Amino acid sequence: MPDFGYFLSCEEHSPAELVDQARMAEQAGFDSLWISDHYHPWNDRQGESPFVWTVIGALSQAVSLPVETAVTCPLVRTHPAVIAQAAATSAAQLGGRFRLGVGTGEALNEHILGTGWPEASVRLDMLEEALQIIRRLLTGEQTSHHGRHYTVENARLYTLPDEPVPIDVSAFGPQAAEFAARVGDGLITTMPDTALVERFRRGGGGAKPVYGGPKVCWGPDRQQALRTAHRLWANEQLPGELPQILPTPRHFEQASELVTEDQVAASVPCGDDPDTHVEALTAFVDAGFDTVYVNQIGKDQRGFFDFYRTKILPRLRA
Numbered sequence: 001m002p003d004f005g006y007f008l009s010c011e012e013h014s015p016a017e018l019v020d021q022a023r024m025a026e027q028a029g030f031d032s033l034w035i036s037d038h039y040h041p042w043n044d045r046q047g048e049s050p051f052v053w054t055v056i057g058a059l060s061q062a063v064s065l066p067v068e069t070a071v072t073c074p075l076v077r078t079h080p081a082v083i084a085q086a087a088a089t090s091a092a093q094l095g096g097r098f099r100l101g102v103g104t105g106e107a108l109n110e111h112i113l114g115t116g117w118p119e120a121s122v123r124l125d126m127l128e129e130a131l132q133i134i135r136r137l138l139t140g141e142q143t144s145h146h147g148r149h150y151t152v153e154n155a156r157l158y159t160l161p162d163e164p165v166p167i168d169v170s171a172f173g174p175q176a177a178e179f180a181a182r183v184g185d186g187l188i189t190t191m192p193d194t195a196l197v198e199r200f201r202r203g204g205g206g207a208k209p210v211y212g213g214p215k216v217c218w219g220p221d222r223q224q225a226l227r228t229a230h231r232l233w234a235n236e237q238l239p240g241e242l243p244q245i246l247p248t249p250r251h252f253e254q255a256s257e258l259v260t261e262d263q264v265a266a267s268v269p270c271g272d273d274p275d276t277h278v279e280a281l282t283a284f285v286d287a288g289f290d291t292v293y294v295n296q297i298g299k300d301q302r303g304f305f306d307f308y309r310t311k312i313l314p315r316l317r318a
Helices: 015-028 052-062 080-093 107-113 120-138 174-183 194-205 222-237 249-256 261-267 274-286 301-316
Strands: 003-008 033-035 067-069 098-102 143-146 151-155 167-170 186-188 210-212 291-296
Touching: 003 015, 015 033, 015 052, 015 301, 033 052, 052 067, 052 080, 080 098, 080 120, 098 120, 120 143, 120 151, 120 167, 120 174, 167 174, 174 186, 174 194, 186 194, 194 210, 222 249, 222 261, 274 291, 274 301, 291 301
Parallel strands: 003 033, 003 291, 033 067, 067 098, 098 167, 167 186, 186 210, 210 291
Antiparallel strands: 143 151
């Protein structure tokens, strides 16, 4: 039986709201937390984007659940040596209950320093080099590195957790899944893609954990919930590499004008029918995921947690 976690959306909620949601998630019986790492929201309607590492510090004092970033990009906006320190401190604060989820990122967050946005194959190469640096620093050894993409001189982390920080890699296609199998301690993806999971396991992932999960929009009025999901997260339906290359929330708003409510309805469970929610999460279970994280779209978080505590999680664990 897989675990079931809750996905904290930094794009939608303030730091105080995220901490409050984490408390409600623990009380509702969720097993762990994901938290997004963004500089911008996907669109202005989402309206937030706090600094994730500060929020993680607050979470460490508010709940006893494990926490993972989903996901951090250690390539452009933040140097991998700095990410290594942030991950080590987070793991120390959380008593080892921290995993670092990483990926190749989006221009939306990473182009802000004006250094350009590399193509996908270059970003994979950068990520591999970044992980080499992060893992070396997490050993506590003094590290110098002069590589193709990064330079580190005489760096050493002094605040470290008792155990190494696991690093999971995000992937959405076959090549990335094989990359994640080779360099990661686990796989992160957002769709219940059985073929992708199998590709990861055959490519060297073996018994490494696989993490993923859907967005939902619980509410007593299905049509209102659907309108909320479409208003806030139509960007989730944008195809291909478009989400990786658009540079601003305004560009996402323009592209999302092409996304219909019917498209959102086909992908996002909306309303208060328990069967609809159970079916969405069971798809991940059937695809071989080890932990399934669910994210509630919109402000009605308390109603969502009550619904999952009483009607969804007991059925999934039966």
